[in-house]
Amino acid sequence: MKNFFDKLLKLDRRILFLLVVFVIVFPIFKPLKLPGIKITDAVKGVYNTIESLPENSVILVSFDFDPASKPELYPMAVAVLRHAFKKNLKVIGMTLWATGPGIADEIITMTAREYKKEYGKDYLYFGYQVGGYAVITGMGTDIYKIFSKDAKKGSPLETFPVMQGIKSLKNFAYVIDFGAGDPGIDTWIAYGADKFGFKLGAGCTAVNEAPTRPYLQTKQLTGLIPAMKGASEYEILIKAPDKASAGMDAIGLGHFLILFLVILANVVLIVQKYLLT
């Protein structure tokens, strides 16, 4: 018996890897459609703010992530943009990450096409600018000194109708940052929202949820969409289930596998320590 428990604790990691593959791949081929997702106040914070904006308000979305964080942040960015376009808000996109422009361009173009929005009139893409906090600080006083041209057509920003009345960050009805690290949510709060006083919402990866939570309590963020779970909540709120809702099955089973293995290892340890000695 002791031998069996010893072997169990030293289980070949390849068996564990196979288990991971199974619990992740299985629900992709056969979705379980598990019910029970509850909408949290943090996610409602972003949703309600967008919902409260009048038509034609201009919002700024900063896609501060790269393909590594795409599974977590892409679905929520798509959901938020769908909500914004559905509400006839005007959207301006940008990124502070050198590896972010591809994703940012893809998300904003795809969602705008779904709602038949016109480039320059209903949405605009600033692109990437190097500098992190300096970009935010500069945009706080004069956006045109930081981004003189758009990233898609290379035309001066002032030639686009969507830029009417927009000079600095304060002119945006809402700013949302989808951030996976630095520069990201912290940077937007410290160098942007706190200094220039605009409404800020955010979406983050699961590991960044705990560090970002304090900003919710202090109301430095109007809302926070944490990881794929937050994205699935947002998809439910806008009644458009998509990738996040589908991914929750795999995440659910993955969590349960970790839970099962941690409990198993500790039970085996207790049995070994108290019953087999």
Next chain:
Amino acid sequence: MIFKKKLPLIVCFIVGILTLLQYYVPNKVSIGYLETMTQWDIIISAFAFLLGLASLFAMHYDKIRRKTQGWGYSLFMFGGVILGLTCGIISKANQTNQEGFITAFGWIYNYVLNPLQGTMFALLAFYVVSASFRAFRVKSGQAFILFLAAVIILFGRVPLGQLIWSKFMSWLPFGISEAIEWIMNFPSTAARRGIMIGIALGAVAMSLKIIFGIEKQYLGGKE
């Protein structure tokens, strides 16, 4: 000596003090100063990229020249950078052209960078599972509290856990979501806020030391 030591300290002191004061003096001059400094900052950041690239090239060139272990990977690095740069310049860093077709740069981004970064990140899932099985051992009271919090969070974060909780644990006066919200809003946030305040105070102290010339490590050398 003046150019190497004293001048940088004087520049640092003046710019540091002015930038600090600017935050508290909101007038036209201070905003103009901030705009200028911000643009300088962005230009310097862009040059830092070039400096990084030059340093990377120098390091890998040295590896190839000396044929150190794994020098072949350095060739790939050169190939990747040159290919990426060429495609980026030709495509003007656009993923699609005016007709909506994917550019060479878009192709590299979508079919090389995207899957490579995704794969690297996905590997974490396997190591997290393996590590949690091997290392997450409850050997003390503190470890038990951590274990309990982890179990509640893992359980309640997913629909299946919420469903099980509502079926079998409904006799409890609180739901799993409330338990998670409490853990995230109080113990977790309190700990995080403590860390944040500590980091902020440390950053303030270090900044003041740099501005007043007490900390000179950034100048290089021993002093």
